Amino acid sequence: MAEVKLVDVSKIYEEKNKAVSSFSLEIKDKEFVVLVGPSGCGKSTTLRMIAGLEDISEGEIFIDGRKVNNVPPKDRDIAMVFQNYALYPHMSVYENMAFGLKLRKFSKSEINERVSYAAKILDIEYLLERKPKQLSGGQRQRVAVGRAIVRKPKVFLFDEPLSNLDAKLRVQMRSEIARLHKRLQTTIVYVTHDQVEAMTMGDRIVVMKEGIVQQVDTPLNLYNHPKNKFVAGFIGSPAMNFVEGKIVSEDGLKFVSSQGTLTFQLNPKQSEILSSYRDKKITVGIRPESFSAETKYESSVKTKLEFEEQMGNEVYLHFNVDGKSCIARMHPDVQYKIGDEINVGFNNFAVLFFDNAAGERIC
Amino acid sequence: MKKSLVIFIAVFVGVITFLPFLWMISASVMPSGAANTFPPRIFPNKFDFSHYTTLFTRLNLTKYLLNSMIISFGVTLFSLLLNSMAGYAFAKFRFAKKKGLFKFLLSSLIIPAQVTMLPLFLILKNLGLINTYWAIFIPGMASIFGIFLIRQYAFSIPDSLIEAAKMDGATEMQIYLRVILPLCKPILVTLGLFTFMGTWNDFLWPLIVMTDANMYTMPVALANLMSEHVQDTELMMAGSVITIIPVLVVFLALQKYYIKGIMMGSVKG
Numbered sequence: 061m062a063e064v065k066l067v068d069v070s071k072i073y074e075e076k077n078k079a080v081s082s083f084s085l086e087i088k089d090k091e092f093v094v095l096v097g098p099s100g101c102g103k104s105t106t107l108r109m110i111a112g113l114e115d116i117s118e119g120e121i122f123i124d125g126r127k128v129n130n131v132p133p134k135d136r137d138i139a140m141v142f143q144n145y146a147l148y149p150h151m152s153v154y155e156n157m158a159f160g161l162k163l164r165k166f167s168k169s170e171i172n173e174r175v176s177y178a179a180k181i182l183d184i185e186y187l188l189e190r191k192p193k194q195l196s197g198g199q200r201q202r203v204a205v206g207r208a209i210v211r212k213p214k215v216f217l218f219d220e221p222l223s224n225l226d227a228k229l230r231v232q233m234r235s236e237i238a239r240l241h242k243r244l245q246t247t248i249v250y251v252t253h254d255q256v257e258a259m260t261m262g263d264r265i266v267v268m269k270e271g272i273v274q275q276v277d278t279p280l281n282l283y284n285h286p287k288n289k290f291v292a293g294f295i296g297s298p299a300m301n302f303v304e305g306k307i308v309s310e311d312g313l314k315f316v317s318s319q320g321t322l323t324f325q326l327n328p329k330q331s332e333i334l335s336s337y338r339d340k341k342i343t344v345g346i347r348p349e350s351f352s353a354e355t356k357y358e359s360s361v362k363t364k365l366e367f368e369e370q371m372g373n374e375v376y377l378h379f380n381v382d383g384k385s386c387i388a389r390m391h392p393d394v395q396y397k398i399g400d401e402i403n404v405g406f407n408n409f410a411v412l413f414f415d416n417a418a419g420e421r422i423c
Numbered sequence: 424m425k426k427s428l429v430i431f432i433a434v435f436v437g438v439i440t441f442l443p444f445l446w447m448i449s450a451s452v453m454p455s456g457a458a459n460t461f462p463p464r465i466f467p468n469k470f471d472f473s474h475y476t477t478l479f480t481r482l483n484l485t486k487y488l489l490n491s492m493i494i495s496f497g498v499t500l501f502s503l504l505l506n507s508m509a510g511y512a513f514a515k516f517r518f519a520k521k522k523g524l525f526k527f528l529l530s531s532l533i534i535p536a537q538v539t540m541l542p543l544f545l546i547l548k549n550l551g552l553i554n555t556y557w558a559i560f561i562p563g564m565a566s567i568f569g570i571f572l573i574r575q576y577a578f579s580i581p582d583s584l585i586e587a588a589k590m591d592g593a594t595e596m597q598i599y600l601r602v603i604l605p606l607c608k609p610i611l612v613t614l615g616l617f618t619f620m621g622t623w624n625d626f627l628w629p630l631i632v633m634t635d636a637n638m639y640t641m642p643v644a645l646a647n648l649m650s651e652h653v654q655d656t657e658l659m660m661a662g663s664v665i666t667i668i669p670v671l672v673v674f675l676a677l678q679k680y681y682i683k684g685i686m687m688g689s690v691k692g
């Protein structure tokens with residue numbers, strides 16, 4: 061139903077300090093876009109500018125081709141679900157959902173129909189007469205979503221809607237919102253600080269840091285081809301391991317970590333790209349899941365097992381590389397004891413190289 | 424043991440406090456002169472309601488009662504409306520010099536009311552409002568204390584609620600009327616009660632601005648009676664009872680909300 065376009069949008073709250081800088085993004089019709097990043101990186105600010113709750117300091121926002129910089133929230137045809145649900149405490153669930161329709165002068169029968177429909181999809185029909193304080197967190201969440209969908213808006217905005225729920229409910233609501241998106245076929249902009257939520261829900265993900273967009277891509281591309289060290293470290297759990305070192309030539313090119321704990325031969329493709337980095341400082345990134353206990357890989361690191369976290373379906377091994385803690389994620393059956401000398405292999409095709417100064421990925 | 428002592432003291436203080444009140448009611452129904460006998464009696468030995476009839480017929484108390492009603496309800500409504508708007512604005516709106524303006528308002532609290540009475544009187548006189556209801560409505564419209572009270576309360580309303588209403592399509596006026604006011608109900612009742620009682624019982628200001636006997640409020644009219652009928656204690660007591668009844672009714676009717684308001688204030692600060 062609607063595209064949202066942001067062109068060089070910035071937000072300046074106080075002088076000098078940019079909460080959001082030059083944010084540009086084209087959100088396609090029916091797309092589910094997730095803004096993700098650590099707390100304070102400007103996700104909410106961006107969302108609130110789209111909603112019209114915050115003035116746009118610089119740049120332009122278009123909804124369905126119409127520039128909305130000076131359009132008040134009520135005329136943008138957008139609905140928003142807030143982190144704390146923001147249900148009207150003095151109104152029943154029914155009235156909460158009907159409020160926006162009443163203000164927009166819908167007929168009684170139309171209001172009734174829409175509220176009933178939304179209540180049915182969200183399975184909250186039996187709650188309609190209750191007040192918000194008589195609801196559990198999960199139920200409030202549903203009502204908040206219901207209040208948004210009755211208006212059939214062009215765009216849905218979600219600001220960390222699941223962060224007040226317990227872990228189990230969060231997983232359940234996650235899939236429910238994803239299903240709702242399929243069913244309603246609307247454009248969704250969803251804000252979260254949780255990369256798992258972002259990866260599982262988004263068609264495309266916008267990774268932000270300190271007000272600046274780091275990368276916009278599909279979940280899989282973010283995982284496999286992160287643009288820089290920040291994105292690489294932010295996406296994936298447990299986080300990617302980073303080891304500093306340099307490229308030396310010794311029977312071809314080789315990576316040697318600063319204290320020499322980790323060394324491995326570069327493959328031909330890496331050698332070609334990294335030839336100009338010879339004797340320069342560089343950081344490598346290895347995902348915990350790239351490690352393996354099997355000895356099929358040529359590259360490996362010899363180290364001591366510090367401790368392990370058994371998950372049942374997998375085990376996280378913590379070990380030391382150059383004095384920094386690294387994690388390997390392995391099959392739960394591996395038999396190591398704490399303090400053991402271990403030899404963890406890894407596929408050097410899965411290793412990423414980052415420029416030490418800028419943090420950009422080289423290859 | 425300890426508990427029964429507390430109860431005893433509470434009952435004792437209660438009785439002592441209630442005694443004058445009781446005597447006022449019983450004296451108001453004693454025959455003329457019976458209240459001043461010695462030893463004094465607490466209960467009338469004969470009921471006589473003639474003082475009440477006298478008040479409403481010969482002394483025309485209905486007029487004063489009506490004046491008091493109009494003034495007290497008027498001031499209460501005006502001040503609730505304006506104080507809630509101002510308190511809400513100070514709590515939730517972003518505007519230039521907000522903090523400074525509020526501090527300025529607060530600092531004016533230290534000026535005693537008596538100091539402003541003369542200038543206020545002169546202004547109202549020049550406006551030709553002396554001996555009209557407006558002479559009491561206008562100065563009572565906004566109170567710093569009321570604004571402060573509502574502002575503190577409105578702080579506890581989450582911003583996201585207001586934003587949700589904006590997204591829902593509400594105008595500023597609709598947000599104020601349909602979200603803020605209902606949520607502020609406990610504090611509005613509390614403030615309304617204070618204002619109503621304060622205005623009803625106020626003596627000095629109505630005395631100053633209502634020089635025409637037709638515009639007297641109950642307390643002023645009563646004081647006037649007192650100087651004319653010094654000996655007629657029973658009549659005075661009947662007048663006092665009439666004066667107290669409306670305040671009592673309002674208080675009892677709103678007591679439930681009033682207590683809720685005070686409690687909430689204490690928790691949410």
Ligand SMILES: Nc1ncnc2c1ncn2[C@@H]1O[C@H](COP(=O)(O)OP(=O)(O)O)[C@@H](O)[C@H]1O
Pocket residue numbers: 073074079097098099100101102103104105106
């Ligand atoms: N109303 C405001 N006034 C001043 N600074 C603000 C305001 N809201 C947010 N900020 C600042 O802007 C930055 C981005 O905030 P926000 O968008 O809320 O981050 P996020 O939602 O990603 O956690 C933060 O540094 C925050 O302190």
Ligand SMILES: [Mg+2]
Pocket residue numbers: 103104105220
């Ligand atoms: Mg936020």
